[in-house]
Amino acid sequence: MERQPTPREHAGAQLLRQYQDAGRPFDGIHQMLLPHLRDLRRAEPRPSDHGQLAADVAGLGFTDHHRPATSWPNLVIDRSVLLSYARLDNEIVGAALVDAAHDSACRIVVSSLAYLRAAPALVGAGGEQRVLGFLRHLAGVEVADLTFRQADIISRLDTGEPSDVVHTALLALQHRCVVGTLEPVAYHRIGCLRTLDLSA
Numbered sequence: 001m002e003r004q005p006t007p008r009e010h011a012g013a014q015l016l017r018q019y020q021d022a023g024r025p026f027d028g029i030h031q032m033l034l035p036h037l038r039d040l041r042r043a044e045p046r047p048s049d050h051g052q053l054a055a056d057v058a059g060l061g062f063t064d065h066h067r068p069a070t071s072w073p074n075l076v077i078d079r080s081v082l083l084s085y086a087r088l089d090n091e092i093v094g095a096a097l098v099d100a101a102h103d104s105a106c107r108i109v110v111s112s113l114a115y116l117r118a119a120p121a122l123v124g125a126g127g128e129q130r131v132l133g134f135l136r137h138l139a140g141v142e143v144a145d146l147t148f149r150q151a152d153i154i155s156r157l158d159t160g161e162p163s164d165v166v167h168t169a170l171l172a173l174q175h176r177c178v179v180g181t182l183e184p185v186a187y188h189r190i191g192c193l194r195t196l197d198l199s200a
Helices: 007-021 028-042 047-059 079-087 091-102 112-122 127-137 148-157 163-175 184-189
Strands: 075-077 108-111 141-144 178-181 195-197
Touching: 007 091, 028 091, 028 195, 047 148, 047 163, 075 091, 075 163, 079 091, 079 112, 079 127, 079 163, 079 178, 091 108, 091 178, 108 112, 108 163, 112 127, 112 141, 112 163, 127 141, 148 163, 163 178, 163 184, 178 184, 184 195
Parallel strands: 075 108, 075 178, 108 141, 178 195
Antiparallel strands: none
16 A cells, blocks of 8 residues: 655645745756755754854853753744745755655745745735645644743843844744745844855
């Protein structure tokens, strides 16, 4: 008897089909990049990856925030990735999400603030439905709520970056994982160096 695909495999296949239906199939370059994306997601973080951000958070008195709630190979994605996914305009974003969706050890984490900031731009052309479907139905996706503690850290860090960027960086610090983004410089400015530039 043939094994039936799991709900996660089925959802991952649907992600891939969306990109193929959009007329942007993955080419050889993106297929060659996938092992690199996977290796980066699974690599043990170095102290320098989040060292400055961890030090800044600890300087506020939150000395245990960097202790991981879970460990790699999770992937935190930000507002820029949600918008790209909604537009189906970036094959590397598609490849990274499909690969992470197929990895049973991986949880894709999204800041609720990132979704709220992206929401106005998602309306129209089916973007909102695509993103909501992704967030609701894929078993490996967690929309992380903003806690009071995180809100306190964000307000006291005063980085000058949007709150969704800082929340996303705090989630990466908490989960000891990489941030998938099209805007890595914003994270580098606040001391979160472990980013995966999906626009490269």
